[in-house]
Amino acid sequence: MQRRCNPLKPSGLAVKFGFNAIMIVLSLLMILPIIYIFNHAFKPYHELFIYPPRFFVQEPNVQNFVELFWVTANSIVPASRYLFNSVLISVLSVIGVTLVSALCAYPLSKHPFPGRNLLFATIILMLMFTPEIIQIPRYLVVSNLGIMNTYWGHLLPVLAAPVGVFLLKQFIDQIPDALIEASKIDGANEVITFLRVIIPMCMPAIATVAILAFQNSWGNVETSALFMQDDEMKNFPFFLSTLTNNLANNVARQGAAAVAALIMLVPNLIIFIILQSKVISTMAHSGIK
Amino acid sequence: MKLLSKLWAYRSSYLFIAPFVICFALFIVIPIIAAVGLSFTYYNGIEKPRFIGWSNFQYLISQDLLFLKYALSNTFKFAVIVGPGGYAASFLLAWLISRLRGGVRKWVALAMYTPSLTIGIAMTIIWLPLLSGDRIGYLNSLLLKISFIDVPKLWVTDPDLLMNSMIAVTLWSSMGVGFLAMLAGILNVDTTLYEAGKIDGIKNSFQELWYITIPSMKPQMLFGAVMAIVTTFKTGAIGVELSGQNPTPEYAGHLIVNHINDYGFIRFEMGYAAAISVFLLLVMYGANKLSFSLFNSNDE
Numbered sequence: 001m002q003r004r005c006n007p008l009k010p011s012g013l014a015v016k017f018g019f020n021a022i023m024i025v026l027s028l029l030m031i032l033p034i035i036y037i038f039n040h041a042f043k044p045y046h047e048l049f050i051y052p053p054r055f056f057v058q059e060p061n062v063q064n065f066v067e068l069f070w071v072t073a074n075s076i077v078p079a080s081r082y083l084f085n086s087v088l089i090s091v092l093s094v095i096g097v098t099l100v101s102a103l104c105a106y107p108l109s110k111h112p113f114p115g116r117n118l119l120f121a122t123i124i125l126m127l128m129f130t131p132e133i134i135q136i137p138r139y140l141v142v143s144n145l146g147i148m149n150t151y152w153g154h155l156l157p158v159l160a161a162p163v164g165v166f167l168l169k170q171f172i173d174q175i176p177d178a179l180i181e182a183s184k185i186d187g188a189n190e191v192i193t194f195l196r197v198i199i200p201m202c203m204p205a206i207a208t209v210a211i212l213a214f215q216n217s218w219g220n221v222e223t224s225a226l227f228m229q230d231d232e233m234k235n236f237p238f239f240l241s242t243l244t245n246n247l248a249n250n251v252a253r254q255g256a257a258a259v260a261a262l263i264m265l266v267p268n269l270i271i272f273i274i275l276q277s278k279v280i281s282t283m284a285h286s287g288i289k
Numbered sequence: 290m291k292l293l294s295k296l297w298a299y300r301s302s303y304l305f306i307a308p309f310v311i312c313f314a315l316f317i318v319i320p321i322i323a324a325v326g327l328s329f330t331y332y333n334g335i336e337k338p339r340f341i342g343w344s345n346f347q348y349l350i351s352q353d354l355l356f357l358k359y360a361l362s363n364t365f366k367f368a369v370i371v372g373p374g375g376y377a378a379s380f381l382l383a384w385l386i387s388r389l390r391g392g393v394r395k396w397v398a399l400a401m402y403t404p405s406l407t408i409g410i411a412m413t414i415i416w417l418p419l420l421s422g423d424r425i426g427y428l429n430s431l432l433l434k435i436s437f438i439d440v441p442k443l444w445v446t447d448p449d450l451l452m453n454s455m456i457a458v459t460l461w462s463s464m465g466v467g468f469l470a471m472l473a474g475i476l477n478v479d480t481t482l483y484e485a486g487k488i489d490g491i492k493n494s495f496q497e498l499w500y501i502t503i504p505s506m507k508p509q510m511l512f513g514a515v516m517a518i519v520t521t522f523k524t525g526a527i528g529v530e531l532s533g534q535n536p537t538p539e540y541a542g543h544l545i546v547n548h549i550n551d552y553g554f555i556r557f558e559m560g561y562a563a564a565i566s567v568f569l570l571l572v573m574y575g576a577n578k579l580s581f582s583l584f585n586s587n588d589e
Binding site for chain 1: 292295296299301302303305306308309310312313315316317318319320321323324327385386388389390393395396397398399400401402403404406407408409411414415416417418419424425426427430434461466469470472473474476477506507508509510511512515518519522523525546549550553554559562563566569570573574577581
């Protein structure tokens with residue numbers, strides 16, 4: 001991240017302090033619901049139903065965590081199975097999306113192959129649309145491919161991530177051609193160049209694409225709802241949506257639901273905190289020119 | 290022959306792009322083409338699609354009362370506030386954050402970005418207890434306590450309030466990828482431009498923002514705009530999730546995406562559902578074209 005010295009510094013220390021304070025208060029307001037869900041997850045029953053409701057937990061315990069996993073322990077498909085599916089699918093899709101996107105972004109940026117401009121224009125065009133709108137034809141494609149009810153049905157549809165290819169391509173554009181030339185003079189072929197030069201140079205962008213892929217797949221309900229028939233093939237967010245279907249205006253199971261929301265949120269949060277600076281440095285090249 | 294040998298010369302490039310291009314074609318390009326094709330047919334998922342010309346579109350814009358009365362106007366209201374509103378808020382926040390110094394900046398940016406991580410199912414769980422319609426709901430409880438309201442408000446089930454709740458929750462979670470792109474764009478504006486600007490007589494921060502920052506980061510602003518449009522139009526389930534009813538009470542939160550799902554997955558009129566999707570795709574395309582003409586940096 002490039003730090004610039006601001007030429008228009010607020011005159012006094014007080015102004016600066018005040019501005020920082022306002023921004024911090026604003027941030028706290030933004031994450032208020034998040035702080036709340038952390039508290040809610042650890043509330044025992046009598047605190048969930050208390051009136052007037054308390055924001056902060058008084059006697060934290062893990063009863064809700066137990067409930068979430070026990071409520072389904074005796075049913076055919078336990079919650080742990082959904083969680084296992086989610087972890088497996090997310091890991092595979094992070095690896096798959098980054099690899100597939102990087103493989104495509106490299107020639108798109110550095111090789112003037114016939115059809116390159118058409119492909120890039122199509123990717124930009126498809127950035128504008130969203131799979132949610134074309135679920136029915138996607139369903140038809142998946143059922144015709146015969147990958148219904150398999151892990152492929154979870155994985156393949158998310159591999160097509162135009163945003164990932166776009167971000168990587170913009171990032172690889174910054175890598176000097178001379179480096180690639182040098183690698184070729186040293187006798188490396190395209191694969192070696194890709195692995196030894198391109199991949200190490202665009203690690204920040206790869207980290208960013210990995211985060212986006214993880215977020216996308218970790219919270220993805222679409223593939224489970226549409227492409228999977230058997231419950232043991234569905235993922236954790238889908239299980240959550242069944243758990244919360246009748247939650248509106250209802251206090252029962254709120255604690256367990258809060259725990260589930262934490263499970264959805266915390267991995268995303270941790271990964272983002274670790275890789276935040278890489279994301280910002282990638283996003284600097286994200287512009288559509 | 291010449292073209293063939295050229296294609297052959299780039300065979301490794303084609304191998305590299307093959308996995309993405311195959312998935313991209315199968316799961317995005319072909320479905321969009323198929324949606325356009327299906328929109329001209331009657332298709333119930335069992336019988337073969339039957340070509341019926343423009344009838345789906347004619348019905349859509351002239352007779353589908355649910356669409357004309359609720360889905361269209363709701364989506365318009367939702368999109369106009371959440372799209373440009375969320376975008377402006379993202380930009381403003383990114384600009385304010387860029388003016389923070391030191392370690393605070395990272396954490397403030399994180400706080401703004403975190404809500405967008407809850408998009409989807411987690412969002413419902415977070416907001417339901419807060420917006421619960423009885424006096425145990427946190428918002429009701431707070432407003433009752435400060436005597437702002439006399440009786441608990443049904444934030445998510447009252448048709449008059451549902452749309453506002455949907456807009457508030459969506460705006461809260463709208464600082465996503467586009468916000469990060471714009472933050473990065475602002476942080477990377479060439480420092481010397483600001484110094485030059487000062488010499489040229491730029492007096493305050495707002496002039497600096499208008500004459501230097503925004504023109505230098507048009508590409509990121511365009512990316513942010515595209516992301517904002519996508520997020521705005523794909524948000525459909527939120528009304529159903531918040532109110533817990535499908536369709537939403539008196540169709541108060543009925544958006545075009547809900548209308549597509551209604552016809553596609555409940556009534557199994559997939560040809561008609563495809564026609565609605567094509568309509569939505571056209572709207573999104575129009576919104577994107579508008580953004581491209583606003584933020585295009587090529588013609589300068």
